[in-house]
């Protein structure tokens with residue numbers, strides 16, 4: 001905590017004399033970061049316990065769309081910095097997942113359908129009229145980090161996905177009952193992401209566990225994951241401030 005995360009601003013860490021954590025311990029520390037995942041943010045808790053109004057659900061869907069469209073751009077930044085063909089062959093799948101390919105309309109289109117199922121018009125999602133300034137700043141910070149950081153660090157920053165299947169499953173389990181006015185087909189995005197996120201995490205975790213080998217590097221990886229957790233948390237803060245949070 002307290003260390004600038006931007007590679008251009010981060011001071012070199014003094015070598016940490018302590019031994020590196022084992023792979024298992026390092027992975028456990030990455031997973032411990034789940035305590036700070038936005039699943040615990042009051043705005044998300046409100047959303048997933050059925051206490052959000054239609055306006056709050058719509059506001060969330062419209063604002064989160066800005067994150068959705070940034071993800072493949074972020075992944076293209078990872079590819080552009082990565083000289084390893086084997087990594088690129090697997091990573092490119094993320095862009096296809098979101099942008100779609102062939103018959104598959106992709107995740108961005110699925111998100112638009114989710115937004116429309118909540119009652120938004122396609123136009124008001126895609127023209128970004130509801131996107132709050134702080135959402136743009138938070139999401140753009142993620143894309144800019146992926147552009148500037150070594151590709152392994154950008155890979156590490158995707159590891160909030162370790163915790164994403166749980167939040168998608170929460171929505172699938174609760175929303176049909178909480179929000180019966182949302183057509184069930186609109187929830188397809190969440191159904192797709194449970195398995196896609198697991199596959200993504202397998203690759204990103206393997207790269208992170210191998211690349212961040214010294215204790216100093218492992219601590220840097222934890223800082224990077226915290227930075228990404230903070231982005232998601234800040235997005236929820238922005239929505240809570242604008243749309244309110246019901247206790």
Ligand SMILES: O=C(O)c1cc(C(=O)O)c2c(n1)C(=O)C(=O)c1cc(C(=O)O)[nH]c1-2
Nearest residue numbers: 071157158159160161163164167168193232
């Ligand atoms: O709904 C969510 O709470 C949530 C969170 C995250 C995440 O943890 O970054 C992602 C997603 N969804 C998601 O759908 C998604 O495709 C995704 C890609 C990434 C990434 O960092 O590359 N995160 C996430």
